[in-house]
Amino acid sequence: MLWTLPFFGTLPVQASEIASRWDAFYIFLVVLSLIFFVIVFGAMIIFAVKYNKDRRAKAEYIEGNHLLEFFWTAIPTVIVMVIFVWGYVVYRDMVQAPSDAYEIRVIAKQWLWQFQYETGRSEINKIYVPLNKPVKLVMTSEDVIHSFFVPNFRIKKDVVPGMYSQVWFKATVLGEHHLFCAEYCGTSHSGMIGTVIVLNDQDWKNFLKGREIPAAGSTGAMGTAAAGEVAAPTMTMAERGRELSKTKGCVACHNDTGAAGGVAPTYKGLYGSTVEMTDGSKVVADDNYIRESIENPQAKIVKGYNPVMPMFKGLLKEDEINALIAYIKSVK
Amino acid sequence: MSTIAAAPGTNYLNATKGLRSWIGTLDHKRIGLMYLFTILCTFLMGGVFAIMVRLQLGGFNIMTADQYNRAFTYHGTIMVFMVVIPMIPAAIGNFALPMLIGAKDVAFPRINLASYYIFLTGATMAAYTLFAKGVDTGWTFYAPYSIRTGTSASWVLMGAFIMGFSSIFTGLNFIVTIHKLRAPGLTWNRLPLFCWALYATSVIQVLATPVLAITLLLLTFERATGIGIFDPKIGGDPVLFQHFFWFYSHPAVYIMALPAMGVISEVIPVFSRKPIFGYKAIALATFGIALVAFLVWGHHMFVSGQSEFANFVFSLLTMFVAVPTGVKVFSWVATLYKGSLRFNAPLLYAFCFLFVFTVGGMTGMFLAALATDVHLTDTYFVVAHFHYVMVGSTLMGFLAALHFYFPKMFGKMYSECSAKWGCFLIFMGFNVTFFPQFILGSQGMPRRYYAYVPEFKTLNQLSTFGSWLIAAGFIWTAIYLGRALVAGAKAPSNPWEALTVDWQTASPPITENFETTPVITSGPYEYR
Amino acid sequence: MSTDTHTHHFAHHFESADHELEASKEGMWVFLLTEVLFFGGLFCAYAIFRSMYPEMFHEAHKYLNWKLGALNTVILITSSLTMAMAVSACQKAQRNKAIVNLILTFLLACGFLVVKSFEYAHKIHEGLLPGALFHNHEIVHPKAPLFFSIYFGTTGLHGFHVICGMIVILWLLFRTIRGDFDKGYFMPVELVGLYWHFVDLVWIFLFPLLYLVS
């Protein structure tokens, strides 16, 4: 019977801490199904042979049996409760990330994965993670719903626009693992495949330092020029923010020189300062305030200015807003 | 009108002649046949798309990614909204229900006819998109993709919206029919289980379908003007759409499954010459399932960003679906015990049903349990599971019903031997097609993939091979049933020696079903 | 078939005109059940978003004119009253009274729509529109468009039901004038009555939910 197949490598590699517990539960369910299936279909076959009309001209008149009915109502009820509890217990550990988990930002869009690290490094379709360290992903989408699915880790979580969903795992096997988009997202849905690359301690350290990882696999080769080169400066978040403030036309109204009398408030010394609004309320200019003022400028109007700024909600990408905020922060 | 002119040899098929006597008919049997014919056509369309999808995945590179996305969308949409949902209630149910309760017709014949034309309109609107930009949203229409897509999704949305009303009116009609038109002496405890099933189905139809209607309406407005309830860009919540959608679409699974279960509950006693085991338990379980159907939709959304609390609640509630379902399966098997089984086509299909449905049901537990669902959802495991449940139960049930009522419908017998071969082909083909998909899913192959990583090749090819067996099976069935229509032997009024009242009249029956209103004096399964 | 003027000849599969009336009424009730769930989707969205953004609902509802809402409530209740009159008049075979009340009901329905159109015109002028169409600068809450999506969704759907109701009322009026109804046969009047009262019922809930958020 094909039902025994799950025992012979029909499940993917166990490459995360949870995988072995997951497989145990899965195989329990398979065995359970198998038993139930044998009972039901075995009985059918036996009856079919034993009681067909050639062997047995007259059927016996049986309308039911309450004891039997009670048992085959009660026993399944108990079994499904067991299944539920076991399933829930494993699930809880699958979703509750330990507090010391290393955080990586994930931005999904048609049809690629972008991974942002705290070092400012940004990777496309390749997510490098450390071995045996819990990793937490904070994920959002720029267009439609995607789903972050790593079969070898037994984890999956939808990546929803307008939401920041989380998933965590602790990788236990070095090397590359498939990353699939599991929520239909259009033309290249099946092309939205990435690679999870699990690195050992040394490689992970180097990665954080911005070195190329020789072990990064076939698609990972970046040419020789950079390999093993010591980190040198490049465009920082703040710099990108400055670029954006030009390309997105912010500079037309906002200046970073502190010169007064502009159409809109200056960036100089804005971050962290207390700003008074037209309605007299006072607000501390923190990340949230700046983000709000970019996405929905009408929400809070600074005293002495008119509500003329257009809404940038949807016009800016997630990491563009990051960059702008970093830029405004940098203008002291 | 109220008196019956029964000239010998006249029946509902030849009582009046000409196309106009059909397109304007108020006779539930003719409307049933019109549904049957229409649904067989849509089924053919859906089948062709299925074969295309399988060919692509079998390694024959026959289409582009966009064409593939359209293909599986049409396969899903057609099969769900135009085939599996109306298949048994609207086609078989329309034909059989009034006769099963000894009535002359359904309560509202005009509404019945109207609902057929509503269905036709909706189906036409959806089919129109084949010649326009097509539609590539998948049958689930998830926002915000369905809002963004440049294809002619709005047409399909409106088509499904309209077909929804057809479904509502059928349900409304059946409920009132069962309440008000039962023959003298047909008390609730004497009601055949097929009627109970159709009754429960109708209740689901009238309760759930309106929510689908408003959902699709809102989504259409979302596309047209951006009403912003589902679109995150305008402050809406895309996961809310999934709640709206599954509040209908999960119960819809039982709109598909319950009538099939009803058919099986009719067929098994008749062909094992025995009363059904635990009549009350089965009737109760039918309504149990119908009720629980409304409490579990969230199990489609365990990884969608739904709150963990909701996951807990929905997983817990989902578990209880298993109990009444189990009761039914056990009762059917127990009915065979010490019977005198006659292995005609309907019973064979009933056996196929039990096999396939059991597999489908058990794999349902994998998806109801939270942990396993996380890995398995949105993979081929789900695809295999719902094909086992929908195709397995509904299609096998439909084929059982078709072979059961064929003599009553057309007054002709089909070749038993050919029927057995057809059954064998379809059953084997079905399992060869879909069982490998359980394994593919466990290995992590996501659904709706146009191309896949090499690991999955072999099993996909096996699955594709199976799809050809199914196709062969259906072509074979079409041939021998077609032959029976023209050259089949004349059917006696009660070829299966059934006790239900629908068999106590001529085959095919007269327009008013019965010469005189029958009076029921005993239960439906008292095979003493 | 019977030709007695006081008993309408009912469809052949029913036992009696009463039997048919009972069945039709139940059919109507099942239809109204589907209507409840049809509106239900919007009520669900309302419940969800109101509990998520109570302050937004409170702010946004101030832009609705509760006086006009109350006026419409009174109008609809009155129309419900006249409809009830019309039904009982039909049952008592008082043809003229029935006609007068049906006409009143129709006129009140028109009144309802006139008031509504004033409200809509004002909202459109203010840019208080659903979702993407929203362009009003007084309301600062970014989620405010949701409220107007729900406002236009619910009232629009309800308005559509009012218009359908007016059409069938006209049809009833025509049949009453033609003298189709008598003590033995008034099923259509009763069914339309049920429908019209349902439309009133929906509004009775919409009014406090939309206009009187506190």
Added chain:
Amino acid sequence: MAHGNHNGSHNDNRNQEHSHVILSDAMIWKIGACLFVLTAVTVGVAHINLGWMNFPVAMLVAIIKGSLVALFFMGLKYDKKENSVILIGSFLFLAIFIVLTSCDLLFRPANVYDKPEPFAAAGGPPKYKKPWTAQAVVAAHGKELFMQQCVSCHGEKGEGNGVASTAMTRKPRNFTSGENWLNGRKPSQVFHTLTTGVNLMPSFGSLPAEDRWSLAQYVLSLGPTPPADSVDDLKKVGVADPTRDDGGQPGAAPSIPIDLAIELLAEDGTFKKK
């Protein structure tokens, strides 16, 4: 739903001599009066502040009004019970719908809609010196990025015939021909297009500058040799000083976390730990 409530034999649902209760005008007026009064109450209550009580009270009044309409105007009081069951059933299932949906939306973690604090850290190291100058490795990197980012529209060979292009009203640029490029074919101009986007093409400003340069180089390598950039051209796109490896970005000092910086310095021996 309703089946339990009319378990009678069929004689209950046929031939019954069913007497119609006809509402008297007085009755209708009474009910109408109640409804008007209750409407006044609704409005009145809404304008007194009862704190959290307001909503329940308003709903209570509405329910009373509704019941009056249903019981008398709609005749449920005198009608067969199954019709009442149908109406109540509809509200019951509506309640199920709303409550279970709330179990999700009202129980989500509070931070799920809040944008997490942006990482305020440095960008990674540069992969190339002077990425705006033609270099094989840069173009190679560009090709790799192209295969990830651009093929879906511009196609494998950059002929503007990618899978996604089929659905597009305005076809993507065919890079193999040098004809009529909207923003010109200088590297800086292509870089600019990548940064800002054009027509249906989104902005790729989210990519690091050097990735955009790499893409520009690869894309141009597909067609005839492009015109060269002047210093001013490069200035326009933010390369202040083309002679410097990093383009002489103002304030190009590393702003990476201090501990990491120290570690780096230690690694390449700039300062020795004693």
